[in-house]
Amino acid sequence: MNETSVTRVYVRMSAKKGKKRKLKFFEAIREAIDQSMEKDDSVFIIGEGVPDPKGIFGTTLGLQKKYGDKRVMDMPLSENALTGVCIGAAITGLRPILTHQRIDFSLLSIDQIINNAAKWHYIFGGQLKVPMVIRIVIGRGWGQGAQHSQNLQALFAHVPGLKVVMPTTAYDAKGLLISSIKDNNPVIFIEHRWLHNISDYVPEDYYSVPIGKGKIISKGKDITIAATSYMNVEAIKAADYLKKKKISVEVIDIRTLKPLDDEVIIKSVKKTGRLLVLDSGYYTGGFAGEIIARVSEKAYKHLKSAPQRITLPDLPTPTSPGLTKYYYPGYSDIVKKVLSMLGKQDVKVSFKEESVPLDKPDNSFTGPF
Amino acid sequence: MIEKMDGKKLISLLNDLLYIRLVEERIAELYPEQEIRCPVHLSIGQEAIAVGVCKNLKKDDLVFSNHRCHAHYLAKEGSLKKFFAEMYGKSTGCSKGKGGSMHIIDLTVNFMGSVPVVAATIPIAVGAAFTLSKKESKNISVVFMGDAAIEEGVFHESINFAKLKNLPVLFVCENNLYSVYTPIHLRQPKRKIVDVVKAQGLECYSVDGNDVSAVHDVSKKAIDRIRKGKGPAFIEACTYRWREHCGVNYDDHLGYRCKDEILKWKSKDPIKRLKENMMSKHMITQREIKEIEEKIKKDIDEAVKFAKSSPFPDKSDLHKHIYD
């Protein structure tokens, strides 16, 4: 994939001096699993297709060869039962990583996730722990449609007892996955498929990035954009564009939806006075609304204009490329929204045709999956 | 089995097999143009099951399907033009561009819909059978599924309810031995699928899914029985997918299926078997087969032309169909 501006920005922000190694997001995920399994015998990974030739978009390739089929396992198409099995393993001392290639498939296990994984620590007065990670891939594009490309992070973030993590960069993917595996609670770890092939500098060592911390990825003073996961890529593109129009945008990667670090966002809003939230989920009841509510509750008097959000419309995903082009918001929508929030609708903008069609993550992608 | 069947029936089975094969091969040919922009799951190699079962269905019988749905839709005589238009995401498609290859429907022939979440349509087909039973209809509901659907809890819950209420529903499991790249022995213990279903009290049948006349005869038995009000039945038909799980290419190079296995199954090509059998009995000539193929290809040309020249849905269509 061509380097996107998000890669450039992250490289700028997270690179340490000295030796730098570039890794793609999917490779960083694999390294986090590998190093966690090496350090801790009780970690195992299971999921449909985990040991297959494609290895969950490359994230599990080679692991079975290294750790054997007792720790790196395929599974029957029994998502609900296997989630319960992982909970059972977790309360008795193992650390499962359960993997779903699409969030839509995790819905078959929603009972075990919400009724049990999220509750067993609390309902027994803290006597049991449920240290498990549920890796879930979300996505968009290429006619995946209504049942193969939903972005339901808000659903999980709604549930007490779950942690919900959504990294954007390869650096954070590795560090946050290591933290998630070490965490003694159920963590929903959500990876956007369109991030899997983006590179970043990723240290070789076993390091963690704390759960529950947002991060400023681009400094600015005129407006705060807080975004989840892939929407940070669009945010950075928009910020780069707006810079040429002399508008300075602060972009915050939310990184963890639950527990939410609203401090970093509120601090930024106190400085800029304006907030735009981007989320890849739906509008009503979505996570963007939660951020806006928090900021309105806690920093109302600092707001110079009404907070705004850009999300998916309240519609299932259609498959036709003739419709998806109106469905997915992109950086040009962000630019226009920012200008209107700043009362600068008159600033002339023009957007050149994207070199990559809207339904593909990059031009090397030719379908079908 | 073939001996008992009259020539006309066999020709019509052959016609349907060729029809599905040629449609799927055309999709494979067109896909690299990147105008069909959705995942596709082809049924090449597995056509005999859809054809053999659907030949016994009436127009008013209901059919439900899964991700690998093209053969079922075509065997139930869903519109070819609307099918191709849906592949191309056009407003004239069978789902108006909202569904793509994995969500197809044609209510004019009671093809009731396909969806890709594994096992999702199984209870829905049972629910449709519930309606039929309530209306004391003579029609039945049929649901096609893969071998992996057996692993989902909802399958077992559905057959339990279907038996409990004695519903007119036929479950057809196309066992092609794989779920994506994972062989069945890594997903299910060594035992027969039909034994599990039998234990729930359903009438069960096993059949060579690459022998269209065998599938036809077995499903005739099952369907006649269901129509008589004797309750749900289950057919396991063994078969093999030729190309990659999703997409139009061969993926033999990945090595998840061994060469011998692939060759063995290809030699059991349901079309080749029927053709050779019929020709050896002088029921059809090479030339007549060619004629059938030419006619089908013409229909496909027309459908593709219709699809390509149809408009995309309008921007305003995006907001249609959320609620009635």
Ligand SMILES: Cc1ncc(C[n+]2csc(CCOP(=O)(O)OP(=O)(O)O)c2C)c(N)n1
């Ligand atoms: C609940 C669920 N889990 C996983 C998937 C991903 N998936 C799509 S098709 C498929 C294979 C299903 O195998 P099978 O039922 O045997 O059908 P086949 O593809 O072999 O025809 C899988 C795992 C899914 N669509 N739904």
Ligand SMILES: [Mg+2]
């Ligand atoms: Mg199968």
